[in-house]
Amino acid sequence: MKAAVIGATGYGGAELIRLLQQHPSFTLHSFHSSSKEGESITASYPHLETVSGMELEAIDSEKIARDADVVFTATPSGVSSELVPELVNAGSRVIDLSGDFRLKDTKQYEQWYNKKAPDEAILENAVYGLTEWLEEDITEAQLISNPGCYPTAALLGLAPLLKQNIADPESIIIDAKTGVSGAGKKATPVTHFTEMNDNLKIYKVFAHQHTPEIEQEMARLNPEAGAVTFSTHLVPMTRGIMTTMYAQAPDGMTAKELTDLYQESYKDSYFVRVREEGTYPSTKEVYGSNFCDLSVTLDERTNRIMIVSVIDNLVKGASGQAVQNMNRMFGIDEKAGLAFAPVYP
Numbered sequence: 429m430k431a432a433v434i435g436a437t438g439y440g441g442a443e444l445i446r447l448l449q450q451h452p453s454f455t456l457h458s459f460h461s462s463s464k465e466g467e468s469i470t471a472s473y474p475h476l477e478t479v480s481g482m483e484l485e486a487i488d489s490e491k492i493a494r495d496a497d498v499v500f501t502a503t504p505s506g507v508s509s510e511l512v513p514e515l516v517n518a519g520s521r522v523i524d525l526s527g528d529f530r531l532k533d534t535k536q537y538e539q540w541y542n543k544k545a546p547d548e549a550i551l552e553n554a555v556y557g558l559t560e561w562l563e564e565d566i567t568e569a570q571l572i573s574n575p576g577c578y579p580t581a582a583l584l585g586l587a588p589l590l591k592q593n594i595a596d597p598e599s600i601i602i603d604a605k606t607g608v609s610g611a612g613k614k615a616t617p618v619t620h621f622t623e624m625n626d627n628l629k630i631y632k633v634f635a636h637q638h639t640p641e642i643e644q645e646m647a648r649l650n651p652e653a654g655a656v657t658f659s660t661h662l663v664p665m666t667r668g669i670m671t672t673m674y675a676q677a678p679d680g681m682t683a684k685e686l687t688d689l690y691q692e693s694y695k696d697s698y699f700v701r702v703r704e705e706g707t708y709p710s711t712k713e714v715y716g717s718n719f720c721d722l723s724v725t726l727d728e729r730t731n732r733i734m735i736v737s738v739i740d741n742l743v744k745g746a747s748g749q750a751v752q753n754m755n756r757m758f759g760i761d762e763k764a765g766l767a768f769a770p771v772y773p
């Protein structure tokens with residue numbers, strides 16, 4: 429089967445190329461660019477020399493739909509909302525990495541992204557692809573909206589608690605940190621070297637566009653869930669997200685019961701690894717991989733649950749989960765092309 433990647437010159441696109449070039453059932457059919465048509469991908473990414481010398485092609489939705497079995501749109505928010513409907517209407521099966529098709533409430537999208545919402549008919553049929561918690565079979569789905577990086581880490585960490593209705597959802601606080609590749613390839617005044625080196629920054633305080641996405645999906649897991657406190661920080665590292673989450677526990681709960689619940693919840697999920705009680709994951713332990721490592725514990729003095737969740741933002745937080753969703757869409761083993769160990773140290 430054949431895959432096409434739009435936005436191949438970005439970080440998410442480059443990661444899709446890395447994952448797809450060694451996939452057992454898909455070949456990389458074409459890469460597409462809005463600004464570098466005709467250039468070799470190695471002009472943008474010399475590390476892909478000998479891996480793929482293919483040329484970047486223009487974005488022609490009709491042609492892509494005719495030639496490829498699946499299309500990844502690793503394009504910015506506001507671009508996907510225009511591009512994805514063209515592809516869907518031309519008959520493509522699409523996995524979109526942007527935030528454009530995640531929020532079902534278009535008013536919320538316009539408020540948090542400050543952009544025009546996508547076509548409602550296309551949006552209605554988009555399936556939110558948090559793979560481990562998909563409620564439906566996606567083998568017939570035409571459009572998957574791949575979750576945001578922070579929501580992936582946060583929701584995988586909170587889902588067992590929410591599903592079992594263990595903690596008061598109103599008490600949940602999500603404190604998150606990310607590596608700088610989360611901001612994409614272009615340096616900005618916030619992310620360039622002298623700003624980020626030897627520094628730790630809080631940003632988008634109470635204004636992060638992933639807040640409504642997390643709330644929407646928390647409510648799907650537990651209708652009692654409402655507004656959440658969510659803070660985001662930039663850390664001087666390339667890849668990785670750590671979310672540390674807190675919730676008030678009911679009386680009488682033990683750390684062991686919580687760990688047992690998490691281990692049971694994820695016993696059939698290859699990519700979610702729940703740590704033994706008393707051990708905590710770090711971002712390096714998932715670097716370059718599709719794993720999400722979790723630990724859960726209880727502070728007996730405050731009766732507060734603490735969950736730690738780590739992912740690689742470019743893999744489980746973007747391109748890896750997108751490939752996992754593609755595997756599900758095509759009814760093949762969800763681990764295909766993804767069952768490799770993290771890069772360590």
Ligand SMILES: NC(=O)C1=CN([C@@H]2O[C@H](COP(=O)(O)OP(=O)(O)OC[C@H]3O[C@@H](n4cnc5c(N)ncnc54)[C@H](OP(=O)(O)O)[C@@H]3O)[C@@H](O)[C@H]2O)C=CC1
Nearest residue numbers: 435437438439440461462463502503504525526610612613
């Ligand atoms: N980085 C991360 O960790 C994560 C990113 N995402 C989301 O994935 C998407 C891709 O992110 P990322 O790769 O980091 O971003 P980058 O900024 O690194 O790359 C985005 C690419 O989109 C292409 N592009 C820009 N404008 C247009 C346009 N008008 N039409 C078509 N293509 C365009 C550009 O390629 P060209 O100029 O060659 O067309 C660019 O290389 C974004 O929506 C992002 O929010 C989601 C989760 C995590």
Ligand SMILES: CC(=O)N[C@@H](CCC(=O)OP(=O)(O)O)C(=O)O
Nearest residue numbers: 526527576577606608610611637
């Ligand atoms: C470090 C950094 O800036 N990270 C980005 C991650 C979000 C992203 O990738 O955008 P989507 O909304 O399309 O998921 C941010 O915090 O906005």
